Amino acid sequence: MATIFPPEEEQIIELDVRTDEMLVSMGPQHPSTHGVLRLVLRTDGEVVSEVTPHLGYLHRCAEKIGENVTPIQFIPYTDRMDYLSGMNMNLGYSLAVEKLCGLTDKIPEKAQVIRVIVCELNRIASHLVGIGAYGLDLGTFSPFLYAFREREMILDLFEEVCGARLTYSYVTIGGVHDDLPEGWLERCSKFLDWFEPRLEEYHTLLTRNSIFIKRTAGIGVLPRDMAVAYGCTGPMLRGSLNREKGDPPWDLRKIEPYCGYEQYDFEIPIPPFREAPVEAVIGDAWHRFYVRMKEMEQSARIVRQALRKYETARGAHRIEPPRHLPPGEAYVETECPRGQMGFYVVGRPTKESVPLRVRARSSSFCNLSVTHEICRGCLIADVPAIVGSIDIVMGEVDR
Numbered sequence: 001m002a003t004i005f006p007p008e009e010e011q012i013i014e015l016d017v018r019t020d021e022m023l024v025s026m027g028p029q030h031p032s033t034h035g036v037l038r039l040v041l042r043t044d045g046e047v048v049s050e051v052t053p054h055l056g057y058l059h060r061c062a063e064k065i066g067e068n069v070t071p072i073q074f075i076p077y078t079d080r081m082d083y084l085s086g087m088n089m090n091l092g093y094s095l096a097v098e099k100l101c102g103l104t105d106k107i108p109e110k111a112q113v114i115r116v117i118v119c120e121l122n123r124i125a126s127h128l129v130g131i132g133a134y135g136l137d138l139g140t141f142s143p144f145l146y147a148f149r150e151r152e153m154i155l156d157l158f159e160e161v162c163g164a165r166l167t168y169s170y171v172t173i174g175g176v177h178d179d180l181p182e183g184w185l186e187r188c189s190k191f192l193d194w195f196e197p198r199l200e201e202y203h204t205l206l207t208r209n210s211i212f213i214k215r216t217a218g219i220g221v222l223p224r225d226m227a228v229a230y231g232c233t234g235p236m237l238r239g240s241l242n243r244e245k246g247d248p249p250w251d252l253r254k255i256e257p258y259c260g261y262e263q264y265d266f267e268i269p270i271p272p273f274r275e276a277p278v279e280a281v282i283g284d285a286w287h288r289f290y291v292r293m294k295e296m297e298q299s300a301r302i303v304r305q306a307l308r309k310y311e312t313a314r315g316a317h318r319i320e321p322p323r324h325l326p327p328g329e330a331y332v333e334t335e336c337p338r339g340q341m342g343f344y345v346v347g348r349p350t351k352e353s354v355p356l357r358v359r360a361r362s363s364s365f366c367n368l369s370v371t372h373e374i375c376r377g378c379l380i381a382d383v384p385a386i387v388g389s390i391d392i393v394m395g396e397v398d399r
Contacts, residue, residue: 019045028057032137032384035394051375053368058398066358071097071173079167082396084129087122088336090171091115096343097173100330101322108315111175112260117306120299125154126337127292130391137388138215143205153191175318185307192300216286217279220374220386231366234339239288241270252335266302269294285389324351339363360399364392
């Protein structure tokens with residue numbers, strides 16, 4: 001016989017299952033925070049109402065060190081900022097010092113071509129870590145192993161060029177440290193022949209994987225206006241743009257070209273994408289991931305053109321850097337794998353070799369600042385999926 005509860009008892013049962021708000025600390029040792037990042041989650045059951053990032057666990061006074069050493073001595077410190085794209089960090093600081101010293105138009109063509117080659121290879125290597133670690137965040141191990149298979153090949157090429165596999169100090173003020181070794185162009189071209197067909201494997205493992213789509217599509221949606229308001233750049237911003245609404249393909253390599261990027265034929269991938277699943281929304285975690293996948297294709301395309309250009313490039317691989325910095329200031333932003341990285345250098349009025357001020361504008365710092373907005377209302381299990389789609393490096397955030 002069915003039991004009918006009076007309305008008062010129903011109300012009591014409803015109150016019994018209500019949960020209290022809790023503060024859950026995610027990190028700074030949590031693997032899904034991509035470094036020593038602490039996220040304090042305010043939760044009501046499984047639902048996250050607020051996310052507060054706590055920074056500073058990897059602060060090493062990089063900018064203040066830059067004010068106490070010469071620009072050449074500071075190059076190795078830039079490697080340690082975004083340690084997954086050391087070549088791009090070296091380039092940004094070198095361009096800022098060259099601009100201050102009036103060397104921008106004096107860099108030889110060969111040095112510019114080599115810079116493009118190594119920076120685009122580093123972009124591929126960085127994105128491989130990003131998508132591989134993103135698979136780990138969501139519970140799949142295979143893509144991580146596949147990604148490191150190709151990344152090791154790129155690091156082998158870098159080791160031939162400069163002797164290092166992570167912190168390179170190769171791109172320097174006035175050009176690059178050494179010319180490309182004999183036979184390197186052929187080995188690089190052979191790598192591209194291997195790499196480009198392998199991208200289809202990543203699409204099979206992740207892009208079209210039904211579980212991956214359920215974990216990323218419609219999750220962590222970042223509207224375009226919010227991305228601009230928070231200063232987001234790189235794939236974080238481009239994943240929120242809409243070509244059909246007239247949004248420009250915002251990439252400094254196209255908007256404000258440097259190192260001769262205007263001479264290369266490549267595209268900037270922005271949504272909508274024909275391959276997007278029906279569940280995906282422009283600005284969500286899936287689109288940020290897919291922008292990085294398409295960028296790897298374009299980087300390989302740029303490297304192929306640069307390899308051909310190198311054979312006829314004029315000049316040496318480097319010119320002599322200045323012994324002293326002139327008074328004045330210079331600021332340069334470059335398009336790094338995680339967004340626009342800016343370096344600001346001020347020369348002393350007394351014309352010394354040590355700069356008066358050195359500052360860095362971190363792309364990951366601005367991208368991370370929007371975490372609270374895009375995590376509000378999601379489940380605890382979705383936080384790693386959202387933070388992983390931002391693809392932060394804490395060495396660059398904390399400096």
